[in-house]
Amino acid sequence: MNLFTADVGQGKVHVYDSGNDQFYGKLPQESLINLNIPGLKKGDTLVIECAHLRESHRFTLAQPFDYDQLEELRRTADEKDVTILLFPQKSTPKARKLAGVDADSKNKTDEIDTKAIAQFLLKDQSAFYSLKEFFPKRLDSFKDEISSTVEYIQECNADINPAKSSEYGFGKIDYEDEVSTWIKKYALKLVEYLNGDLELITAVGLGFDKKGNVKVLVPNRIYTLVHSLIRPEDGSLRVRPDIGKVPNWKYIKAHYLGCKPYHMNQGVAASNYKHWMRRAVSEYAYPGKKSANATDFQVGMSYEELAKLKKARTKVDKMTQKIWYALRKMIVEDGLR
Numbered sequence: 001m002n003l004f005t006a007d008v009g010q011g012k013v014h015v016y017d018s019g020n021d022q023f024y025g026k027l028p029q030e031s032l033i034n035l036n037i038p039g040l041k042k043g044d045t046l047v048i049e050c051a052h053l054r055e056s057h058r059f060t061l062a063q064p065f066d067y068d069q070l071e072e073l074r075r076t077a078d079e080k081d082v083t084i085l086l087f088p089q090k091s092t093p094k095a096r097k098l099a100g101v102d103a104d105s106k107n108k109t110d111e112i113d114t115k116a117i118a119q120f121l122l123k124d125q126s127a128f129y130s131l132k133e134f135f136p137k138r139l140d141s142f143k144d145e146i147s148s149t150v151e152y153i154q155e156c157n158a159d160i161n162p163a164k165s166s167e168y169g170f171g172k173i174d175y176e177d178e179v180s181t182w183i184k185k186y187a188l189k190l191v192e193y194l195n196g197d198l199e200l201i202t203a204v205g206l207g208f209d210k211k212g213n214v215k216v217l218v219p220n221r222i223y224t225l226v227h228s229l230i231r232p233e234d235g236s237l238r239v240r241p242d243i244g245k246v247p248n249w250k251y252i253k254a255h256y257l258g259c260k261p262y263h264m265n266q267g268v269a270a271s272n273y274k275h276w277m278r279r280a281v282s283e284y285a286y287p288g289k290k291s292a293n294a295t296d297f298q299v300g301m302s303y304e305e306l307a308k309l310k311k312a313r314t315k316v317d318k319m320t321q322k323i324w325y326a327l328r329k330m331i332v333e334d335g336l337r
Contacts, residue, residue: 001043001044002017002018002040002041002045003018003019003045003047003121003122004016004018004039004044004045004047005047005048005114005115005117005118006032006037006047006048006114007048007049007052007113007114008029008032008048008052008064011029011064012025012026012027012028013027013028013029013032014111014114015027015031015037015038015114016111016114016115016118017038017039017040018115018118019039020039022038023111023114023115024037025110025111029064029065032073033065033069033072033073034076035073035077035082040080043082044082045083045084045085046082046083046084046085047084047085047086047118047131048084048085048134049087049092050087051063052064052065053070053073053084053086053136054137054139055067055070055138055142067136067138067139073136074134077134083133084134085133085134086132086133086134087117087121088261091120091127091261092116092117094120095116095117095120096112096113096116097297097299097300098116098119098120098301098303098306099116099119099120100299101116101299124306126310148240148241148242152240152255152256153256153266153267155241156227156238156267156268156269157268159227159231159233160267160269161268163175163177163179163180163227163232168219168220168223169183169219169223170219170223171219177233178230178232178233178234179223179226179230179231179232180223180232182230182235182331182337183222186330187206187214187222189330189336190204190206190326190327191214193326193327193330194323194326200322200323202281203221203277203281203316203319203320204222205217205220205277218277218280220277221276224268224269224273225323225327226331227269228252228256228269228324229327229332230331230337237332246332249321249324252324253317253321256269256270257273258271258274259274259317273320275295277320278313278316278317279293279296281319282309282313282315284308284312286301286309287305296309
């Protein structure tokens with residue numbers, strides 16, 4: 001299998017043939033629809049940003065193809081035995097960074113993007129195998145698929161913003177809601193549900209004073225996780241808008257904490273987790289980074305360092321899963337509300 005990566009821009013298609021290290025810039029868009037790409041053969045794989053293979057509409061130029069053209073592309077791919085995979089456009093800056101290109105660099109060209117994505121996928125097999133295969137979708141169908149998720153995220157953001165601006169009820173600002181009240185009431189009980197595991201207790205932002213009393217040391221961590229299960233206004237269970245039930249961990253991790261490649265703007269909860277809790281709890285720190293608060297994902301970092309970073313993140317995710325399951329048991333199954 002030879003890997004090709006493609007980008008679409010300014011009415012043209014730009015393709016990189018990784019096996020032969022050849023870049024073909026400014027091909028006509030019909031070349032993509034007909035898969036008339038130099039060197040592309042039976043059994044090869046073509047990767048393109050998912051945003052470019054959605055049905056076109058008048059509000060953006062990022063989707064240049066109508067539904068009939070997308071269906072033609074799929075038929076042609078089947079006929080030529082070429083696999084088309086979708087690359088999450090939100091991951092393109094990551095690929096650029098690994099290729100040594102800074103976000104502020106003027107070198108963000110179509111050639112660099114296609115080469116960076118190819119290098120990223122060839123060196124990170126888990127990223128390659130996580131890609132979705134291309135199937136044409138109507139714009140209305142795509143909107144229907146994501147509408148309930150968007151509604152869920154918007155509700156969560158609206159709920160958590162007052163607490164965020166009020167130190168989550170654990171600072172000098174006079175603020176209290178049902179989530180902060182629950183934490184104050186059941187923090188000690190949570191320690192019991194976590195079986196006294198100090199690593200998990202610390203991770204969720206709890207600690208102990210000199211007398212052994214439980215204290216909330218990092219409010220945004222425990223508040224964010226409890227908030228995924230309880231609504232702050234009335235203490236009711238937080239449910240998915242599409243099925244009316246409390247989400248499972250897979251849904252929470254993807255849509256509430258924002259840990260998914262094809263992510264949208266996730267908001268406060270995801271930021272609290274990915275940019276604050278996970279980074280602080282992680283055992284990995286990029287060698288020589290200038291600030292403890294700076295991202296560990298650095299321009300030009302080696303894939304060996306990336307593997308260490310991902311391993312440490314995975315450990316934190318699994319710890320968070322254990323904490324969340326304990327909270328879910330307390331709140332949903334055992335009715336501690």
